[in-house]
Every structure is written in structure tokens, then in C-alpha cells.
Amino acid sequence: MTGVPTSETVSPGTGTLGKAIALVELVALADRPLRFTDILGRTGQPRGTLHRQLCHLVEEGLLEVNAEHCYVPGLRLLKLASRAWERSDLRRLAAPHLQALHDATGETIHLGMLKDTEIIYLDKVESRQAVRMASQIGRASPAYCTGVGKAALAALPRSRLEALLDLTELTPFTPYTIVDRSVLEAEIAEIRKAGHAFDREEHEAGIRCVAAAIFDRERTFVGGVSVTGPAYRVGEDALRDWAPLVRAAAGAVMEEIAARLGPKG
Template sequence: MSQTVDRALSILPLLAQGPADLGQVADRLGVHKSTALRLLRTLHEHGLVYRQQDQRYRLGARLIALAQEAVENLDVREIAHPHLVRLGEETGHTVHLAVYEDGEVLYIDKVESRYPVRMYSRIGKPVAITVAAVAKLLLADLPEDERRTLAAKLDYPPYTPRSTPNAAAFLEELATVREQGWATDLGGHEESINCVAAPVRGADGRVVAAMSVSAPNVVVTAEELLALLPLVRRTADAISRDYSGHTPTKEQR
């Protein structure tokens, strides 16, 4: 990369921290003010920085628009898939990726287990929204009023004795999931299937997808599956980093 381009790009992270004057930019780059001014003028011409009335510079609207456009065109499934495959190879269990759309939680990717016993989940089909671990993560991230409205509208099928029985219990579980940053389904949909899940977050910290590892208890016990939670969370963090450019903070996890 040429020195001029390198210096110009170095200005953007500086201004992302807040407006800066010419002297501050020159000091950060280690260049004369005339060089810094020339770089700032070029960035200004392209709409990447903006000079305020107080003569300080901030990030320009064009840069923000480009960032938004880039985010809208990101395909979380494409970014996540190599990570899901790697996790499937490490654990041997079924790995899912799901998103929330139009009131439903849908699987958008799946890596099959290496074991003969397979799950009947299908890409593109909705999950059991009141019990699935991925659904709990996605719904827990909704604003409180939206969570309450949705919970009141849902039916609560008694798939198993461990299924979520009603809206009050569901909201309580979502609050726990929101606080702890991960979720489980331990026999809530099928008594023989357990699942642990972690969130994939965007640049704003919001949950854009959820990923999970599932296995029948004839292969591993619930306790053995829960022991994989740190690995599942690290994988979700890696996907978040590739998707958003940021690693989720401790508060977000």
C-alpha cells in the first residue's frame, strides 16, 4: 500500500473516535500540517470526511452511507458457513444457523452430524419458536414491548413435559437468556434432543442470527453437550467478528 493511501486511511479511525482538528490529525499521522491538510481535502472531496464550522473534521455522510450499504449486502450465512463446518468437524454434532424474519425463526444453514442418528430439521423451515434455543436468543434481543406482544400472541404446544408452558414462563426465560448471552433447549421440543446456542451480533451489538449445536442423548448427555458451550460461544464470536468487524464485548456476550 502506498504511503499516501496508508496515511489517508489512518485518518478515518481517528475521526471515528470524534471530531479532530488539523493539528491533531497531523500529530497522529506524524506529518506536517500541510500534508495532513492535503489528505483531508482529498477525503472531503469524496465525502468521506466533513469539515465543521469550528474547523474540526468528522466522518462524512458518504462514508456512513457506504458502510450501511455494505452491511445491507452482507450475507451472514455465507460468512458463517466455514465456521459452522469447522465446528461440526470438531464436535461431530448437528450445527444450525437461524434468523428471525416476519415473526418466525428460520433455519438458514445446517451442518449434518457425523453420527447415524440425524435431526429432521430443514433449511428454510421455521423452528419451534417457544422452545428452540436459537429462537430464544433471537427473541430475547427484541425490545421489551415487542417481546411481550409476541409472547402474548404465541401458542405454547406441550411438545414434551419440558416445553415452555405459557407466555409468563417464556418471558422469564427470555430475560434469563438476554442476561446470560446464551440459550439451551434441553428436551423441550423432543425429549431425546438437546441443544446449546449462542448469538451472532452485528456492528451495533444487536443479534442478527443465532447458531447452535444439537445432539441426541443417545450420543451425548445434556451435561456433555453443555460442556461444549465455550466452544460454541467462541465460534459465534468469530462469526460476529467476520460479519461486523467487531468482537462482541463482555457485556454483549
């Protein structure tokens, strides 16, 4: 049947995990929903073994059985694919909004994502001012003392936040770094209410920023955007004035994500 993967085009794998992945791939790449007999003929596995594997994949939400008793990709698989797309394409979608934020503020704009206990910078629009930031795309910074990092922490479910803080050593980078966990948790609670986070020279002396989180349609954190500048140019008034602009930029990226993925549900 044209377009349906065969045992030659989808490797059966050599172990239990490999065979399970091959089954998911077989169903996901098929141009129509597959019945059990279709899958049986393409894998060559014993009927009983194949039935157990398919049942397990259905239980895990990676596959589903539709009304016609055919196998189709499950909601969990679709969500994983959606999240992978969001992460890989986030930089492209955010780029025009980072530039607009840069045009409005004149300072350095960062796009970052959370990786374990750190923020990884995915993109940067350099300030047009003489003094610029030393940050680099791909560089990691601690989450607990950076603007994007604290915005990310505030976006996490409480259980994951507590687990992450358990793994974090609150090292003082500057005299302004928050090293008391209870104080940090109180600030994170305020960030949740405000919708933006500040870094007041907490990671680098003389550097301030304001940041906001970017969520997917499931309200899961996928990234953050910030405006950063030297303290002598960026006072408290500037941080407060830029906070709505940063939140608006994050919101615009979220709209791009929603539009790219189509109607929810």
C-alpha cells in the same frame, strides 16, 4: 458527466414513493456528491416539489447534506444497506466456523435467523453420527421452544420481545415445552446473562441443543448458531461443555462481520 446517473438511467417512478426511491438511488449511485441543481437537471421535477422531497429524505436520514451543500447517502440508508449485506452474506461468513464447531462436537450444527415469530434455518452441517436431525435449510421452527429461537428472543429489545410474545401461541410440542409466558420470560432473562440458550427436548422429543446469538456491530441480532443432537448422546454435561464453544463460534462470526464492514464510525 461520466458516471453520474441521468433521468434515463434512474427511473423517476410513477408515485410519491417511486420518485423518492429514484432520488435516493440517484444520489447513492453518483460518483460524486450532487448539488440541488445537479439533481434538478437529472429529474426534470418542479423545483418546489423536488426541494420538498429532498428535505423529507434528509429528515428521515436516508440522505444528508454535507459541508459543500451537496447531497450524499444518509446514515440510515447506510445502516439499512449494511444490514441487508449481513443477512445475505451471513451464511458464507459463518460456514468455516460452523464446520469447526462440527469438528469439535461431532453433532449437527445449525445457523438460523429470526423471521417474525419463527427461526428460519440458513445452513446446516450434518452430524457424522448414525442418527441425524430431520431439520432442513429453509425450514421454519417456533422461536420460543428452540435453542436459536430463544437466543434470538433474549437478544431483542424488551419492547420488541413483548410485542413478539403477544403474537406467539405457546403450543406444547412435547411435555417439556414451556407454555407459561412468565416462565419463558424468566428463562429469557437467564439467557441474557449466560450468553447461550438451551433446548431440552422442547420442540422435538429426544432432541437437545445449545445455541448462541450473533450480533452486528450495533448489537442487533442477525442470526444464531447451535449444536444439536439426540438426548441419548447429548446429556446435561455435554450441553454445558459445548456452551463456550458455541459462544466462541458466534463470536468468530461477529468478528468476520466487523472485518468485512471495516472500521466502525
